[in-house]
């Protein structure tokens with residue numbers, strides 16, 4: 001029995017909430033709170049009579065710590081699930097600390113570009129010191145470790161698929177398959193087709209910022225940076241087929257390098273079709289991906305936010321997306337003195353997801369791990385005070401829950417390696 005406050009009611013939250021409502025014996029009460037309360041009410045209405053979970057709704061501005069504190073103090077949840085945008089991670093963590101409540105999210109903190117570029121100073125200093133220049137990094141949230149530990153609270157970071165399940169796959173490989181891991185390649189393939197020339201599968205602003213940032217990977221404990229989309233490989237994915245994939249920077253590389261220190265190289269690849277890349281390059285070239293406000297007819301607009309309004313809402317892609325995703329990790333390393341390789345992955349079908357929760361597989365593969373991560377915290381299978389990434393917990397109960405609730409794992413013990 002537990003009370004959970006879910007903040008955000010977009011594509012991912014819709015899936016997570018619907019999945020929580022399938023496990024009412026743990027998620028007995030849920031409050032859905034977001035900026036636009038009508039979306040929370042619509043979801044509560046859609047779930048009426050279909051679940052034993054008691055659902056209430058609220059309006060909240062997650063940028064405002066006082067509003068968050070008032071809401072948390074009045075609802076008194078056991079856990080706050082942050083499924084808003086990466087910009088709100090710190091305000092929600094602050095509110096959780098103030099109220100003495102456990103916290104989790106699905107994406108690491110990113111500063112939203114604003115007129116006062118105060119964060120840039122910290123960011124540029126860090127880039128210089130560490131030779132690190134990608135947009136995402138955990139330093140802001142890891143700075144809360146001591147505070148959460150001293151308060152006896154848990155903050156679980158990045159519990160979607162990637163980040164999230166991919167790190168549990170790494171912890172699983174380390175626990176069961178290898179004595180030492182030498183290389184990790186995380187492969188994220190979306191073989192789905194929504195029929196639009198250009199659309200993003202989750203929040204367009206977050207997605208486009210991620211893809212247009214310089215690529216980077218870790219080699220011999222150092223970040224190697226490359227221009228965006230400059231490293232391309234082909235891979236033949238189980239249940240999907242041959243796809244082009246590109247090396248991206250991705251947030252879990254940073255925590256994996258810290259938590260699996262023997263790893264010599266960690267890379268992240270994501271598949272993109274030619275149409276996506278051509279559109280993205282064009283939008284970038286004309287300045288539409290910029291986060292810097294511009295003056296337009298007397299108003300200030302942020303180009304990428306304006307673009308978001310023009311693009312299809314990711315939530316609307318569900319009924320039109322066909323095909324499958326395949327996301328997983330390929331490892332090389334040693335077991336009992338012998339070289340070995342191992343691939344663990346999940347295949348998820350867009351149409352099946354839509355049938356079950358009225359969403360495409362990208363939101364599904366993020367929302368289900370968010371529910372399973374919450375389940376781990378609420379049932380105390382994951383129970384330690386502090387701020388943690390997914391690979392710092394026992395992967396077994398989490399992967400068992402994913403098997404049970406819609407994202408079963410597959411394995412290949414002689415995978416084709418990426419060169």
Ligand code: NDP
Nearest residue numbers: 009010011012035036062084085107160161162163202203
């Ligand atoms: P959406 O844009 O669909 O939903 C975001 C939700 O947050 C909306 O309900 C929005 O409200 C709400 N929101 C935004 N700002 C505020 C605010 N200031 N106060 C209150 N509510 C607010 O995003 P997604 O569902 O696609 O993504 C959710 C999260 O999941 C993101 O952080 C994303 O990075 C992460 N993600 C993680 C993945 C992983 O594998 N780990 C993969 C995909 C996504 P409104 O309706 O008013 O706009």
